[in-house]
Amino acid sequence: MRYLPHTPEDTRRMLETIGVSETSELFRSIPKAQQLGRPLVLSAVLATNLLNLTWSAIAGQTYRLQYKLNLEAADWTELLDVVAPGPTASASDASTSDAGPVPRRYYRILVVE
Numbered sequence: 001m002r003y004l005p006h007t008p009e010d011t012r013r014m015l016e017t018i019g020v021s022e023t024s025e026l027f028r029s030i031p032k033a034q035q036l037g038r039p040l041v042l043s044a045v046l047a048t049n050l051l052n053l054t055w056s057a058i059a060g061q062t063y064r065l066q067y068k069l070n071l072e073a074a075d076w077t078e079l080l081d082v083v084a085p086g087p088t089a090s091a092s093d094a095s096t097s098d099a100g101p102v103p104r105r106y107y108r109i110l111v112v113e
Contacts, residue, residue: 011086023059023087039063039109042088050092055109057084062112065091067105081112 011023020026039055046052057063061084066076082089095102 008086039089039111041109044107046095049094049096051095051105052090052092053107053109054088054090057087057089059084059086063089064110064112065093065107066110067093067107069103069105071106076108079107 015021015023018026039057041053041055043054044051053065055063063082063084065079065082067079068076079093080091082091093102093105093107
């Protein structure tokens with residue numbers, strides 16, 4: 001059966017049951033070359049004029065959300081930095097502004113070193 005913790009207390013209890021103190025310990029035996037070196041977007045949901053993005057993360061790691069209006073543009077626009085609270089991180093971006101709907105955006109998530 002698959003188990004997804006929903007609260008910090010759920011996560012603490014799950015890790016205690018497994019016998020580790022933090023999520024990153026679960027991946028120590030996986031060689032670095034085999035680990036996913038970038039965030040994996042888990043969901044992108046548009047709701048009530050907000051785009052909500054959720055991606056895989058490492059607790060305490062900082063991620064930078066950027067966007068472009070055109071994929072051929074040279075530069076990315078920084079939207080915000082997010083410190084992951086756990087194995088996933090999330091951010092939202094408004095799909096409307098005072099001027100009306102926001103143009104189509106292309107997003108990327110970077111790991112901040």
